[in-house]
Amino acid sequence: MTIKLKKQVIEILSVLKKKKTEQIASLLANELNIDYIVLMAAVNDLIEYDLGGFKEEEINQISLNDEGRKYLEEGLPENQLLEIMRVSNAKEISMEDLLSKSKLDKHIFYIGLSNMRKNRWIAQSKATGENKIFLVTEKFPETDVEKFLKSFKAQPTRDYSKLSKSELIQYDLLNKRKLFTKQNKTQRSIFLTDKGKSIKMSDIKELKYISKITSEMLSSGTWRNYDLKPFDVSKSGPTLKAGKIHPLIRLINEIREVFISMGFTEIRGPIVESAFFNFDALFQPQDHPARELQDTFYLNNPKFAKLPEKDRVLAVKATHENGGDSKSLGWRYQWDENIAKQTVLRTHTTATTMRRLAQFYRTNDKTPVKVFCIDRVFRNEKLDKSHLAEFTQIEGIVIDENVNLSDLIGLLSEFYRKIGFKKIITRPGFFPYTEPSMEVSVYYDKLGEWLEMGGSGIFRPEVTYPWGIKDPTRVLAWGQGLERIAMLYYDRQDMRDLYINPIKWLRQQPY
């Protein structure tokens, strides 16, 4: 069986086969004049095919420091001094002379002198009154210390644990003179496995890597001569800057689908709205606090809206003043047409719902009518994490004969079940334009809590009668803010996050 290896790996394998013994990796790298990392990468390739391997051992490496290397070049101080005396053929010399000729540091000079004495090369005398040095022998064989020092010429680093007993003595001597640095190091030795030793070089083919196939290679068939460089498949790629739908739009579309599946038709209405449709038609008295400036955006331009057909305006006026034909007492005050003409940014989608009731009247629609609206509304509020000046409201209504509160609870259960809340509960609430009114809470499994969601109710007769919707035809309605659901869906704590488009979040947010 042939094995494919990179050119360099093949070369290293053949070197190892020739050497036959284990090789210290760092030395081999030096010898082959290649980078250590390259060598080890090649060894890894050998390991992959069970041709080779390496083992590690802790070694104490010793090598000469700067001073030691200087002595390796110039000789130990004692040898340098001896050389001075021998060159000048002097059998004796004064200390001062020797010091000045040696150009050695005084401290080093004395170390040299003391070692000359230890080597029994010299004697000292002050007999003449002068401090003199005499050579006492004529033979100066190479000392053991010198031999040891010189061994570092061939091997700049040596393994401490492999020093012989006599070398250890010399090492200690020189180490006292602070000529060494000692380093703990992991040494790797490379070896061949039996398979590596026995494999024939003829069984090994060269691996030719390319990073991509060109069209030319494909058509000419030369791609067969190459191998494609593998990728690190475990690594992530750079972020793809792709297109995605905004999470809030996705949620809106999911809810739209729920409505459609329940037989509701989507409606859309003006953003700049008349107070008439935003408030008056909803039986909100003209002095109602919700109409005040701090809750509603009024407009200076356009300042007034046109009111709808005269007879309907009069019908709304009558319900406010005395209940009209709705059998209500009404609010019992004088209704002012001019207040109804004011323009506002609609504060709820119910204004659009009201327009649908008006259309119901005008086109004499047949019941049942089921419509929904998911759209922007505006409140004159200071922004904080749970209040926005502009947000999205969800609203659904049913116009039908004999529909009742039980039907509304049924609708709510179905609606919330479809958007992911299995349990709902309703309790008494208050909204100016519905009666009875219900607050809706849903059970949120993830938190194990009941959460208030929205409001619901049956439109008051005062709201529906002016548009010809009379008992037993009634209007069921419910609504809530989209953001409440969005914050749960997308686990956000601040409502503002939904409208500031942090691109990182948008790119990462799962569908």
Add this chain to the structure above:
Amino acid sequence: MQWIGLDLEDINREEQTIKIEYNPNRPDFSSPEGIARALQGYYEVKLGVPTFDIQLGEVVLNVDPSVKKVRPYIVCGIIRNIDLDEEEVATLMNIQEHLHWAVGRDRKKVAIGVHDLDKVKPPYRYTAVKPDSVSFTPLHGDGYPMNLEEILLLHDKGIEYAHILEGKEVYPIIFDDNNEVLSFPPVINGVLTTVTDETKNLFLDLTGTDFNAVNLALNILSTTLSDMGAKIESVTVNYEGEKEIVTPNLDSTKWQVEIDFINSYLGLKLTPSDMIKCFQKVRIDAKESKRKGFLDIYIPAFRGDIMHPVDLTEEVAIGYGYFNIPKTIREGCIGEYHPVQVFSDKIRTIMIGAGYLEVINFILSSSEKQYTLMSQKFNESKLIQIANPVSKEYNTTRTTILPNLMDTIRFNRSEEKPIRIFEVGDVVVLAPKEETGAKREIHLSAVSYHEDADFTEIRSTLDFIMTALGLYNEFEVKVGSNLSYINGRYGDIYFKGTKIGEIGEINPEVLLNFKLEFPVAALELNLEKVL
């Protein structure tokens, strides 16, 4: 609590108090006594309309017709044998505040005066006087007399409520028989009748612009004090030259409601006696009427929220328990998406395919962002103007989406490039012919932000969009000029002869206004025209 329509806000175990939120249609819930009444019914401790003893009193208040011009209505009551400690005085003030808010529309519709009865001498007189003709020492003042004009100018409460009397020639006032001032409604009482923990008997005056509202507030206040253990005594209010009434009038209001109507509204099949029980649990009396199939209903005088039989259906629902109401499902109808939304979704699909990330922004905007930062000139009178903006940040609506996208890029400018974003959404523009003087239009805007963003890139995007819409042969880009874009790298987009949009490289001045460091290539299309 929740089953009678109250919201439990907070429980403080240490102080043994609970905080409750009630709806504005039930001002009778403004005192613990009022809530207790409802709970007694719900737990069937006491059923039906609560009874209150009321003694016919001899005190008279005369109403001068001159008040018609300024504050036409007044009703009064006397509360005897009260024994208020400091805490109860505080409760009394608290209810007063709540009623001012819930019924009184911040004193405009109803203002309440509570006085120490024993400091003044009946009969009393409610009249209207010239602002500088009467002086008295007001409560919470500096302790010396002021005339009515001075009070409105200098006194804290005067300053706060002066707007209610704005433009009036005469101001309302209540005198006693010695011409001592009890009150200058709706502003402030005289110091003379200050209520303290020594006070034994109270005189209540409620003035306002709505006869039903002043009565309701009086009824709530007097029944609450009665529940605290005091005795109610009536006052004769004599509207001079018109009528004489005795207040408070705590008689129940009678209604007649059809049993089938309520059952049909709620989707229930209650028998008359079941329904009567439901009413009693919400402290309303009910009995079978002589009229077949109907109930006679008696509403306590502290309830002001019943104006139509549907209001009674809610009472039955509460008595029955919302949680007991069944769920029913009705079938029918075929749903349909709105064409504008369908088209918007189509555009979204196209843009995603072009590699653009969707963003969404507010329609509310500022003229600064819309025009100044975009180097556009603008005419205030051609803009939608918000009369009462919360901040300068929102003083108009957007007429193009592009400035929002520029802002989105500014906010994200350190994110990995290229940044390609789009938005499909509404803009609002003036339209004098429309019913509300304005109309919404659906726009698409897309921008590309990176080192090499240029006209060619955005033009390819436009071509892709128009091709995907099947309109490639029906549009053209003509050389144009636009202050937000670079001259020579800008074009107007035309569709069937009308301009529908803009495309080009953004002017470096504008880039700097938005603190951007790379070029932006952008387009904006008015989709109404291609729908």
